[in-house]
Amino acid sequence: MSDLLRGGRLAPSRREIIEFASSIKSDEKILRHIIDINRAHVIMLIEKGIIGKSDGSKILNALLNLRENPVIRLDVEDAHILVEEEVIRRAGLEIGGNLNLAKSRNDQVATALRMELRNEILNLIELIVNLQDSLLYLAEKNIETIIPGYTHLQQAQPTTFAHYLLAQFDVLERNIWRLIDAYRRVNLSPMGAGALATSSFPISRERVAELLGFEGLVENSIDAVSSRDFLLETLAILSILAVDLSRFAEDLIIWSSMEFSLLEIPDEFTSTSSIMPQKKNPEVLEVIRARMSHILGDFTASSIIMKALPSTYNMDFQEATPKLWDAIKTMKENLMMLSELVRNIKIRENITNKPFTSFLAATELANILVRNYKVPFRTAHKIVGALVKRLIEDGKTLLDATPELLSEVSSVFLQKPLIIKSGDLEKAADLKSFIESHNVRGGPSRREVERMISHRKMLLSQFRVEVSGRRRRIEDSIDMLDSFSKYYAAQENNRKI
Template sequence: MNLRSGRLKGQMKGEVADFTSSLEFDRRIFQADVRCNQAHTTMLIEQGIIPSDIGKKILKALDELEKEGITALKLDSAVEDIHMAVENYVTSKIGPEAGFMHTAKSRNDQVATDLRIALKEEIEEIEKELLLFIKITIQMAQNHLDSIMVGYTHLQHAQPTTFAHHLISYAQALKRDYGRLYDAYHRMNLCPLGSAALTTTSFPINREQTAKLLGFSGPMENSIDGVSSRDFIAETVFALTLLGTTLSKISEELIIWSTYEFRMVELADEFSSTSSIMPQKKNPDVAEIVRGKTAVLNGELVTILTIIKSLPQSYNRDLQEVTPHLWKATDTLHSALRITREMLASAEFKDERGEELARANFSAATELADLMVKEGGLPFRTAHQIVGRTVSTALDKGMKAEDVDAQFLDDISQELTGKTLGIDESIVKKALDPQEIIGSRKVIGGPAPSMVQEVIDNLREFVDNPS
């Protein structure tokens, strides 16, 4: 069928047809388009809008097309889009009566429906991958409840913590990423079909029925909004972009931690490469590629927002150009998600090195200040000053944290405040022990193994019942 043979006199030039065609990325909505036509035709039959015998022939042809797949279609730019390709296929099977299939609908509401169907399926798959990622992460945390490491701020030694506590920070970020996709899914789960071009139709269609047949929670309640809204795409890509940011941060830490200077993680060989000239190298190439590829998501999001930001209601052909950026974003995220999960799962955490770093460079300093508040009755700012001076003096003298004792603290306190602290030596040593420090952090969200275990249990419940 040639749509141009009515209103328009001439054919579109080949180059122009190629430029305006959406067929290349319409392939992603082929199955959704067939389902959309099946549901709409079924409703037309039920409502008595088209003859039942013709409707059944249309459905039979659509069923055949569904089995044969997209290769059964003639796809070239002269066809314009997937919707006309499908209609042409049905026409080739049953003749002009195939035109009844398009009664009371437009390509405008059809593509809007197809996109929601296809994107919902993409989100469902990503959600499954995310839950598996969280499950693997909490299992790794379970195995490292007592594995001491140093936590960082500004990439400088900060306070002692555990690998489990750090891994759970990944799991919590991934859980929020899941929540954003879950919310986006449920906001898009309304059906535009029946909006037609923009003002619905005078035919007595049943929009509740087509929504039900297509797995939506109901129809969209404004037909102009139905054909023109693409905020569900922008929202989804935003959620994917934040998820990509989470993956990039995980990859960044694996890159840093696998360096000789840190030596906290050993990446599996299958996620590493070597140098073409330096035979000793083991490069974290996969993590670096994840870090680079996830940047694509930021670009796709900005492009989508830029396309839709100045469009008047309702349908404009510009909306066609949103779609390839959506699929580029979902494909990029999907592969990065799987690879990052497998890479993290294969990583070997170096417990001895983690503890070595935790015991170095005065990461217990905050606990010392807290000790002076609890045992010496000092204001925290005064304690902060004494400990700061203690650290700088110890470093000048080449001392390690374990070399600091009660007398050393008294000397510093006397110098700064004119008073000694009088804290028992055993208490000072306890305050300088990373294991003791971690065990004392029995606050919600803290690194004490008992608190991390509670969070692991909560996350397991979430993975088992995420809705």
């Protein structure tokens, strides 16, 4: 059992108490970062002349050995104490006891969390991009596939499946930009803040930040150890993404039902009933929809943990951290599953051959009355509404509308019959004509959809370059950290020779 911090101010504790408050299990995720932070800190101490090269090289050798052969023990408070104890065991107390000189667990844990989180943000962006790629793949196959568009879950206007998929792409794009913005705030170094007031030793916070791949500092030392808003911000973004994905999953669930019958979910992503042999249940989508609520719960729980805490470090923080990792894990798993599912969706044939879909074009009939017959739109709206009501009452569709019936209905609102050409009625009821006439930017016309697909393909390339560039900058810094670690560690071996 660890007594590294006891025997001075405090008497020894009991194993069950240490294990109760320990964060060692969740710290396993950040152990390698803690080792790297210690390496960068020791290199800085050597370069600033705060510790000697001989002592520094022994400490670095111990850290390099620990990084290659990490250990986890459950009898310590956390991974920070674990690393310090292992260094002392390898280098001795007289030398290894200076590992924590001019730093604290407070700035170290905040730094380690940011290092792991920046990696996870890049992972999330990559997975969202993969889902977007699946959406574009499916959209390209369905540029001319007309489907009903819905408002209030009632059929509204015709659109295309590609147009709908591009909408989902754009929803995901905004989440990527949120993550990129958050990354800039996450990738700042708290190291050197100490417990809360920096250090009286002439340390270089900038050097440590450089070796660890940070783009700058969390400058104010109180803020550096006190804030976990970067954790909440990421959870908030994941919560927005979770809401977005749950809505997308719900659309697919509804549209795959027999009542809507718009699309087919691949068999491997569905299940059947234990008693009803005809059933095809969209179980994977239902699980995705449900698991998005876990992420909302993680955000809520973390916010409540943080609420009303006094400034600087509190042990409450360590109860919020696992919520972040759980939310990220859940989101990553669901993004991967959804990407594969989406890529294999099949649209049912003859969707728009159902009689009631003809009313999707009612808006365009009102537009034609305005455009060709100079009827005020609000009046045209009433005329077409009355026409639709009459047709439904007679068990007919918009395809059955005649100039004579429209003339009869319109006379109620215009005090005279409106004579309309049969060709205008036919054009209004033509769903393909509706789609192509709606060629305003962002609309469902083939030209616009093809333009949007092309533009979004370029956007995916930009996102991939963004992620790879940020990864490369981190890797370059860690490579530099490795080089300096090995250089200073080798000096001990040189002296032995």
